[in-house]
Each structure stands twice: as structure tokens, then as C-alpha cells.
Amino acid sequence: MERALRLTAVGRRYGVRGPWVLRDVHLDLPPAALTRVEGPNGTGKSTLLRLLARVDAPTEGTVTGRPRTAYVPERFPSALPFTALDYLTHLGTVHGLTRKAARRAAGDRLDRFGAAAHALTPMSSLSKGGSQKVAVAQALLAEPELLILDEAWTGLDTEARAELERAVAERTAAGSAVVFVDHDPRRLAGAADAVHTVRDGTLHRRTGEPAVADGPGADGPRTVVVVRGPAPLPPEALRLATAEETADGAHRLTVRASHSDVVLRALLSAHRPYHVVSVNPLDVNPADPEGRG
Template identity: 60%
Template sequence: MRLSGVGRRYGLAGPWVLRGVDLGLPRRSLVRVEGANGTGKSTLLRLLAGIDAPTEGRIAGGRPRTAYVPERFPAALPFTAAGYLVHLGRIHGLRRTEAAGRAQEWLSRFGAAEHARTPLAELSKGTSQKVAVAQALLAEPELLVLDEAWTGLDTAARGELDRAVTESVAAGSTVVFVDHDPRRLAGAADTALRVEGTGLVTASPASAGATAGPRVRIEVAGPAGTKLPAGLPGAPVRAAAGDGALTLTVASAHSDALLGALLTARPPWHIRSLSAVPGDHDEAA
């Protein structure tokens, strides 16, 4: 999925919440979205999840099988906890018995199995949030979008959600999340993005949880006046290299994905050189 020049505002004359957003989401990656309250993080997640449509620009590529946990779960629905999960599982194409089995599994993992037959409207806020998270995970989505999904969960359930996110990425999914705790999944995120103004920039490698170990330095050049695509894999560190070129330093685990993003950008970037960062192998050993 790739966002090109995407903007979103509410109402014909409303202010732009986001504008000029260019973003490619690589497969099998964990992406953190940061920014101050009210900057448009939830709007970006709703665009990625397909809940909202862009006011301008386009979202290209096939729509992956997507699951979304909103910031506020609509608990006043005419279902029990298990009934709601089975209903959502059926919408995602699961057989009823399969959906029921996965519903029980996820309720158990989050410590809410005893509430399977409880109407949603009677659940506590914390248990409602467990159901909201379970409905997204049982579908085994290709794209999982989490908007403050940890809020309201107890300590054990937050840890279980951390594990579930890691499992999803390992299984090949892309997970995009917002969370108010800067320590959430620290060291695990492949990329961190920050909403600033109405745009999107790559956050610092530290907040992205850049992978320790060997790094690669890539010297690149693009057409005059062209900006690097936002959301590059591995949150590379940028530095000027002269003659309008840039060097991008990234953990070697992300180098292939970064090269692919640069070569498939529109317009594509020219790769001038690729080399290991001296001393990293000794440090990693």
C-alpha cells in the first residue's frame, strides 16, 4: 500500500488535518506513529484502515486484509462478547466454528474468558477493550491498525497484546500503532513516523527502536528538488554527501527493504554506493 499526496480535511472548507502525505507501508513491519494530541495521528490510521477516504491524493496498491482497533470502542452493541467476535470473524470470512474457536482463544489470552456470554453493554471499560483487541487479532489480518489499543488494559493484557503484535509481524503482517507510552514495544519498531503540522516525517531512530548490530551506509541521489519518501524502512539516519547526494545509515536487517523503497519511489532514487559501517561487526560480536 502506498499513499501519494494524500490529504484529509473534514467539511468542504474545514482546515487540513493532513496534506501532502507520501508513505509506503512495507510488508512484515512494525510502524509506530507519534505526534502531539490533535495532530492527526488517528486520521492517518483511519486512512490506512480504509475507514476514511482521502480528500485529495490517492492510496495505491491492493487493499490488504485489514483489522482496526479504534481509539474508542462502540460497546453498546446488541451482542455478547463471544457473539460479537464470532460475528466479526464471519465478516472476515471465517467459518462459524473457526470464528468461535478463535474468539474463545483470544478471550482466554486476554483473561476475559469468563465474560464470553456477557452483553457488551454490561462489560467494564477494560474488558470492552479486550474484546476490541480480540476482534482485530482473530482475523489474522495482513494489516493491523491499532489506535491507543493498550489504553484501559491491565498489565497482563498489555503484555499479551505486545506479544500478539510481535507474533503478527513475525507471521508476515504489517502493524501500525499509536500509543501514548513512549516505551511501548521499544526496540521492536522498524520505523517511527511523526505527524508534524499537516505532514509526516521520519522520527529519530531511537524512538523507532532501531536494530542494534551491523549497519549499512547507502549513498543516494535523486532528481533536483526531490524529497526522500516518508516512512523509509528502518528509519535511516540521513547526512549530506555533497553534490546533492545523501548518505542513509540503517541497520543491515533493513537494508534490502530500504533499497527496494528507494528504487521503486516515483521518481526512483539512484544508488551510488553501498558499504558496511566500519567497526560495527566488532561491536556486534
């Protein structure tokens, strides 16, 4: 199965003679890449994401590639005849898990997003925030190769928003493509590998974006992780961090603070685990440029 997804000359309109919402759209979503889609309301961003999720079919053009896809729509249908836990358990069995494993995974996802207390609440009785946590949990349950997020942070509390950012970092570190729309320009600022703007019914790539999610040019607070262990470093860590070898043979990794726990998990769960020497905010001690604490 081809993990990369590609749109070639794609157009979409509703009705035989309806106006074109999108036309001549070209877009590649390679593995391990984070893509942001921007544009004013009503320009076709959600239509584009529905095409990527294959919820809608293009009126013209082609969509190629069949990555395992999960989608969080802008409006999640919460009036379903399940409790939150039963709904996620059912989806887990659809993804091939045993019922016992699916129920355990469902409980873990709800706990991760602070919704464990609502596990037995009927979906129709959940608040907007509770429903959104279930929407995010169902998408991550599949461990998708392509994760599509349409305003997925809307309605989440502060802790859940931060947890979703960590989940995005985990998916890209695992080699998944992630594409998202969010009204807050600060959301994952500086982290995207590519930013595209929907304008005049088509897609325009913004130039001058960073090639990687982290590094000296990234926005936001950063963390320096110093470890000792074998080279090369795990690819899951290198996708999210810039690395250099120190004078005494250690590895110094610079990573966005929100992604540091993902990098640490990759290092500590490697076949030959790394010894963590220090974890410090960048420039916390100018007299100690190697980050040795």
C-alpha cells in the first residue's frame, strides 16, 4: 500500500453546474511530514481535507495513494447510540483489535485526553469539549499513516490541546503524515514542513518555510537533551530534533519543548537504550553550552 498521498489536478464542485469550490489542486503528503492548510473561512479548506480523507470524491483529477487514514472533522457527529468507551471499543475492533485489547486501548486514549471520567457517558450527553476529545481519541486509535485534523483543537481544554500537539509529534516521528487546519496562527507555529493557502479556489504553497520541524529557526521554546549511546540516533528522534556530537562523545539534541517527551521516549525505548545525561531548556545556562547542567 502506498503510504504517500498525492492530489493531481483535483477539482471539486457540488452539483453538475455548481460553482467550483476547488480546482487544479496539486498536493503531495509524504510520510513523516506535517502540513498546515490556511485560508479565510469559506475558501474550501474543509472540502480539501474531505478529499484527502476520501470522504468526498474529486469531480476532476486524481487522488493516488492509500495510507491508513484517520480524520477529525470540523463537526463530529456526537449523537451516536454508544457511550464514549463503547464507541471507541467498537472502532478498535473495526481496526482489528480483540474486544479486550480494543477496550483497553479506548480507555487509554480517553485517559490521555482527560476524558476517563466520561467513559460511560452516552455520546449524546457529552459536552462540546468531551465530544471533541472522543473525536480525537478515535482518530489516534487507528495509529494512522495519515492523520487529518480539521479545527481539531477547538473545544479542547488547555491540557488536551497540549496533548494533541504531542500526539501530532508522535505520529510524524513514527513516519505518519499529518495535515491540519486551525484558526489559531500560533498552533504548531514553526513546526510545519509545508504551509499551503487556499486562495481563489486553488492551493498555493507559502515559500520560505523551514524544511524540518525543529532546529535553530523554529519558533517557540526549545529543549536541549544530552544523551550517551550508540550512533546513529533513532530515526524517530532525528525527525523531530537537530543533533550534534559534543567534544566528549555525547549527543546533544535540540527539540521543540512540546516534542521533547516524544524524543526521550524514542531514545529510552531504543533497542540499546540511551543514557540521558541532562534535559534543560535551551540557553538555561549560558556558561554551559553543552547542556551538561
